[in-house]
Amino acid sequence: MNTQPTLFSPALAARFDKLVTLYPIKRSALVPMLLYAQDEVGYLSDAVIAEVAERIGVSELEVRNVISYYSLLRTRPLGKYHVQVCTNISCMLRGGNEILEHCKKKLGIPSKGVTADGLFSLEEVECIGACCWAPAAQVNYDFHENLTPDSVDEVLADYRAKAGNGEKK
Amino acid sequence: MADVTLTVDGKKFTTPAGTLLIEACRAHGIEVPAFCYYPGLSLQAACRMCVVRIEKMPKLQTACTTTVAEGMIVTTESPEIAQARKATIEMLLGNHPLDCPVCDAGGECELQDMTFKYGAHESKFVEIKQHRDEQQWSPVVFFDRPRCILCYRCVRVCGEGMDVWALGVQNRGVGSVIAPNRQDHLDCEECGMCIDICPVGALTSGAYRYKTRPWEMSHVGTICAHCGDGCKTTLGVRRSSDGMEIVRGDNRDKSGINGDFLCIKGRYAFDFANREDRLTQPLIRQAGADLRSVSWDEAIEFAGLKLREIRDSKGGSAIGVIGSNRTTNEEAYLLQKFARTVLATNNIDHHRTADYPAYASALSGKSEASLRDVGSARAILLLGNDPTEQHPGLAWQIRTNVRLNGARLYVANHRLIRLRRQATAFLQIRESNYAALISFLGGASPPAGAQNAAAFRNAVRKEESLLIVFGSEFCGRDIEALLKFGSTLPSVKFACLGDYANSRGAADMGLYPDLLPGYVPVSAAAHFTEEYSAGLPTQPGLDIMQMLDAAERGELDALYVVGANPVARYRRNGTALRDTFLIVQDMFMTETAQVADVILPAANLYEKAGTVTNTFGDLQLVKKAADRAGVRTDFELIVRLAAAIGADVKKLVPFGPRGVHADFGQARGAQSGEADRHGVWLSAHHLEPRLSPFDPFAIFDEIQRLVPAYDVPRLDLLTGNDQHLRSELVQIEKPVSRPDLVLPSNDTLFTSGSLGLYSKTLHSVLEARQPVETAAD
Numbered sequence: 018m019n020t021q022p023t024l025f026s027p028a029l030a031a032r033f034d035k036l037v038t039l040y041p042i043k044r045s046a047l048v049p050m051l052l053y054a055q056d057e058v059g060y061l062s063d064a065v066i067a068e069v070a071e072r073i074g075v076s077e078l079e080v081r082n083v084i085s086y087y088s089l090l091r092t093r094p095l096g097k098y099h100v101q102v103c104t105n106i107s108c109m110l111r112g113g114n115e116i117l118e119h120c121k122k123k124l125g126i127p128s129k130g131v132t133a134d135g136l137f138s139l140e141e142v143e144c145i146g147a148c149c150w151a152p153a154a155q156v157n158y159d160f161h162e163n164l165t166p167d168s169v170d171e172v173l174a175d176y177r178a179k180a181g182n183g184e185k186k
Numbered sequence: 187m188a189d190v191t192l193t194v195d196g197k198k199f200t201t202p203a204g205t206l207l208i209e210a211c212r213a214h215g216i217e218v219p220a221f222c223y224y225p226g227l228s229l230q231a232a233c234r235m236c237v238v239r240i241e242k243m244p245k246l247q248t249a250c251t252t253t254v255a256e257g258m259i260v261t262t263e264s265p266e267i268a269q270a271r272k273a274t275i276e277m278l279l280g281n282h283p284l285d286c287p288v289c290d291a292g293g294e295c296e297l298q299d300m301t302f303k304y305g306a307h308e309s310k311f312v313e314i315k316q317h318r319d320e321q322q323w324s325p326v327v328f329f330d331r332p333r334c335i336l337c338y339r340c341v342r343v344c345g346e347g348m349d350v351w352a353l354g355v356q357n358r359g360v361g362s363v364i365a366p367n368r369q370d371h372l373d374c375e376e377c378g379m380c381i382d383i384c385p386v387g388a389l390t391s392g393a394y395r396y397k398t399r400p401w402e403m404s405h406v407g408t409i410c411a412h413c414g415d416g417c418k419t420t421l422g423v424r425r426s427s428d429g430m431e432i433v434r435g436d437n438r439d440k441s442g443i444n445g446d447f448l449c450i451k452g453r454y455a456f457d458f459a460n461r462e463d464r465l466t467q468p469l470i471r472q473a474g475a476d477l478r479s480v481s482w483d484e485a486i487e488f489a490g491l492k493l494r495e496i497r498d499s500k501g502g503s504a505i506g507v508i509g510s511n512r513t514t515n516e517e518a519y520l521l522q523k524f525a526r527t528v529l530a531t532n533n534i535d536h537h538r539t540a541d542y543p544a545y546a547s548a549l550s551g552k553s554e555a556s557l558r559d560v561g562s563a564r565a566i567l568l569l570g571n572d573p574t575e576q577h578p579g580l581a582w583q584i585r586t587n588v589r590l591n592g593a594r595l596y597v598a599n600h601r602l603i604r605l606r607r608q609a610t611a612f613l614q615i616r617e618s619n620y621a622a623l624i625s626f627l628g629g630a631s632p633p634a635g636a637q638n639a640a641a642f643r644n645a646v647r648k649e650e651s652l653l654i655v656f657g658s659e660f661c662g663r664d665i666e667a668l669l670k671f672g673s674t675l676p677s678v679k680f681a682c683l684g685d686y687a688n689s690r691g692a693a694d695m696g697l698y699p700d701l702l703p704g705y706v707p708v709s710a711a712a713h714f715t716e717e718y719s720a721g722l723p724t725q726p727g728l729d730i731m732q733m734l735d736a737a738e739r740g741e742l743d744a745l746y747v748v749g750a751n752p753v754a755r756y757r758r759n760g761t762a763l764r765d766t767f768l769i770v771q772d773m774f775m776t777e778t779a780q781v782a783d784v785i786l787p788a789a790n791l792y793e794k795a796g797t798v799t800n801t802f803g804d805l806q807l808v809k810k811a812a813d814r815a816g817v818r819t820d821f822e823l824i825v826r827l828a829a830a831i832g833a834d835v836k837k838l839v840p841f842g843p844r845g846v847h848a849d850f851g852q853a854r855g856a857q858s859g860e861a862d863r864h865g866v867w868l869s870a871h872h873l874e875p876r877l878s879p880f881d882p883f884a885i886f887d888e889i890q891r892l893v894p895a896y897d898v899p900r901l902d903l904l905t906g907n908d909q910h911l912r913s914e915l916v917q918i919e920k921p922v923s924r925p926d927l928v929l930p931s932n933d934t935l936f937t938s939g940s941l942g943l944y945s946k947t948l949h950s951v952l953e954a955r956q957p958v959e960t961a962a963d
Contacts, residue, residue: 078354078367085356 024068029057033072043073047083051090060094096131096138098176100124101155104141107148112165116152117141119166123173136180137173192258201254208236208249211262218262219271219300221385222337223250226446226590227346230338234274235300238262246270268304275306278335281316281360282386289333291387293400297335298386323372325950326392326454327381329364334388336362340380347446349585349607350374364388375935376951377578378453379446382436393454393947394434398424406811407439407906409798411512411791411941412451413933414539414684415557415579416800416908418442419452421792421811428466429813432456432792443557443804443908445586449578450935450951451942456792458944459812464773465787466816477785482818482826489769489784490830493529496743496767497831502530502723506733506742509536509697510749510820511686512941514796514808515896516882517820518688518695519703519889520839521748524824527720528833532699532708532727533742537755538928540684540801541661542693543921546705548669549913555653555679556910557802561587563653563679565594567646569668570620571657571683574604575934577801580655580683581605596646598623613642620659621667628671651677658683661925684801685931686940687791691799694893694911700726704893705918717892719837729927731756738762744769746827748820749788751776751940755929771823774944787817790941794819796882797903803911805896807903822880841884 023030032053036046050072054065061069061084070077084090102120104113117128120139126132128141147153150162154169161172191200194211201210208218209225221233229251237246241259246267249260261267278297286292301307318331338355341364345351352367352374366372381389403422410417418441422434435456437448444452468485469477480488496504507525509518518536525534560566560583573581585608587593594610597603600617615623615636622633627646632639646652654672656665665682672678684690696703702714702722711722728736734752736742738759744767751772753760760781770782779785791798792812799805818826829835878884890897894915903909933942936955942948 076351076354076367078365079351082354082356082365086358 024064025054025057029053037072044075047073047075047080048087051080051084055090060091062092066092094131094135097136097180098156099138099140100173101140101142101145103143103145103147103151103153103155105144107144108152111151113152115166116154116164116169119169120154120173123170136177190254190256190258192254192256192260194260195262203254203256205254206250207238207247207252207254207258207260210254211249211260216262218249219296219303220250221296221300221335222339224339224342224383226586227339227342230342233278233335233337235271237267237270239264239267271300272304272306275301275304276309276311279306279309280311280313281332282335283315283317283332285333288396289387290390290395291333291384295387296385321370322392323366323370324374324376324392325954326376326378326450326947327366327372328390328392328395329366330388330390331363333386334364335386336364337385339383339385340364340389343379343383343446344374346589347582347585348375348377348379349604350377353380373955375574375578376450376454378448378450382448382453383446391434391454392950393457394422398422398433403433404430405438406809407442408792408809408811409687409800409806410435410448410452411687412455413577413579414686414689414801415444415577416687416798416802416804416806417444417448417452417579418806418906418908419448419456421456423811428815430811431460432812441906443800443806444579444582445561447579447582450948451578451945454947454951455942455945457947458773458941459790459792459814461774461944461946463775464814464817465775465779465785466814467787469782469785471783477782485784485786486823486826486830489786490827490832492767492783493744493746493769493827494831497529500743503533503727504743505529505531506533506728506737506745507531507535508730508733508745508747508750508752509534509692511537511539511689511692512749512791513688513692513820514791514794514798514882515688515691515695515805515889516796516885517748517824518692518697520821520824520885522696522703523718523838524828524833525746526702526722527718528828528831528838529746530723532723532725533733534697534727535699535730535733535927536692536697537730537750537752538693538924539686539689539930540658540682540693541665541923541925541928542682542684542690543698543701543705543918544662544665544923545669545680545682546693546913546916547918547921548666549680550916550918551914552669552673553679554803554911554913555655555681556804556908557583557681557800558804558908558910559653559679560584560655560681560802562591563587563593563651564591565596565646565649565652567596567598567652567654568605568609569598569623569654569656570600570659571655572599572601572603572605573655573683576657576685576932577683578935584608594645594649596642598642611638611642611645613637613639617659621664624664624667624671628667628674647675649675653679653681655681655683658685658928658930661928662923681802685933687800688798690801690803691797694799694895695889699729700922703889704895705916705921707919707921710919714892717888726922729924731927734758734763737766740765742766747771747778747782748824749773751778753777753781769827771820773817786823788823789814789817789819793817794821794882796821797886799911803895803913804908805898805903805911806908807906809906819880821882821885825879835879839879839881839884840888841879841881 102117131138220236222230236249239261467479597609598613606612619633754777770779898909
């Protein structure tokens, strides 16, 4: 359907071709398309924005408007593993702030920072819906619960090892 | 829809179901304040100012999104509501700087008005206001972020109204900010609608900012001097060292045929009038010498005597006259009368931008559309032209009609014009196939290369009422064929697009070698002869090309050029005109003026009173707004020239019975607003001053007598309402159509080839625009 050169993998491009046909107005496909694009590319680069705008048939400005509204959509690259530490009320009461501080010290970066090797990025986030097992953190799409500074070290070490093996998750 | 009855503030009224509560209130004289609500744009409900109490509803409701319902009982003002609005304003003022004394909007700011009304001058907020520096987004658009109250009017008018989508909202909550489409600057039509519609001073105009305060200007409603749409504009004028200077063009009076709209030219390109290098002194050239400044008397006498000498020795046929697309109807009419009765010649023409005589002839028995009709037609067929660039007012009306009324638009063009985005169907044809298109619509086989042509034709022919708008791609017999096709449909109106502010008027007023005012052939001038009590030449004269050719051959002894630049327009070699006695009446030292023997500095359309006719045949009043020392109106110059030639001025301009020299304010700059009210009163009592030979309304009487189409209600016209010509009254024999003489100017939004050349603002915008194409189209 779309014969233009694309930034995305053939599977994702095919998915997008279908996605725009699923809604009464194409514009409705904008947010899912941005999320999928972000998962594949890592962030929403100018080129991604241009292609999404083209596929949806809106201006780049409009795509940027939507991206700027949602904190889950990012226009800058993150680390390979994006560590999101919750400090919302349940986690806070059970030591979420300490976990965050520990991560900062361990990784040597502030919230929203990326490590020099590009392996980790850190972000303080609002509730991730894991209150029962607070304090909790989310790394990419995986949850890590009932954290203590020690278990955080283990989790981070696991990811570092995975990265050494060339695995993504 | 059925009507519903509701009670607002104890006042019971009936209104159609589906009406928004805020509109229903306003229609019945109850003002509900709102920042974000704007008639004709999508609903936002962002500002919470229009909250009202509706009985049996738990909370205050926004009047801008609530539709009226049967038996609804509404309170729009109460202590509770005032408190809610006051709180809203307090929030809005949280970061809003209190720089009203220097803000452009101060004095005409909706936030300021509301703050006064609800007394929200004290605040519970003690936080320091967040300041952001102002940003320049384009040569004409500046953004002052802290002043913005996030009503999103600008975003909506740019997207929905203009279909440009150059503005957006980024981030959310308190961090929300209006953003331009190119990160830090705008790439758009620069129409300034966002500035006009901004309720505060967040968006300001580069042409106006920090120049004056609203109350220091006089505001004069007149007609834009640029394209053929005839948009109403309000000029803010202020006294300057050499007259009245135009400081601002805007559209505060939304009663005109343009509704809310003004384009870049109407809003900013008035600055040609303020230019330093305008001609302000008469100049003459004697015996091959350089031009030198002389007094008015000397210049006019010099020109008059020379014209008289040529007329008396060689006859009128040795003199040519070229009229203008930018003078008023009265001036165009007077010029042809002057040429025919004083100079005794039919050698008169103007730069034709549409084949109006062919149109007038083909129109007989059919009806013509006003620009207002475009805003309400059920279906529109647009053939040729690119209104977005050449007729922005028309494009606005089309878009508005499609958006608000669901009108169906059919576009056939050889280019992919922007309006195809609003079109129900778009047919791309080859540039040479416009004639074939008409026969195709009439039933012949489709023009080569056109796709989906059959569906297009079927849809068009199914319309029960249709408005056909066509550009200058159609001339002569094509116009006839098109109108003939149109008359096979049930109910059709037509509009013919020409280029300049008064191109239509110039045509209607007989600036033709073979046609008198009202398209009467020169050979059938009986009642003109009677009215003028003078013999008229009955042989058609030379057209503009023939005049220029004759002049270059040295066979034309004199040429009188009023508000035109034929040397540049027709790419002639100016020096070839040296054997012709050339009188040029203009604002600037044009290519034609450079080779003239006499130059008379003329006033422009913003500096005179009279009437103009837009290309749709809407007749409108032009009021004097600006003034420049050292210039005179074309009307006055023609009369003075006639006097110098020795003509009886009272025969030329039938002013007052005793010929008293006085006027009622035309000479008093912006105060003419006052004089016009006086004029209205006089006309209401069937009295007219007509005291001066320079009073254009003295000649307007005669126009109304001789040109039946112009016989519109006078009082309505004088009060500033557009009046559609009675084009059904045009009596015209089949004219000699000269498509070869029609030279469309093909202007863009930012150029106009004549006045636009002298606008600094247009130049600055053109320079700032990058040569890249907009991706969003």
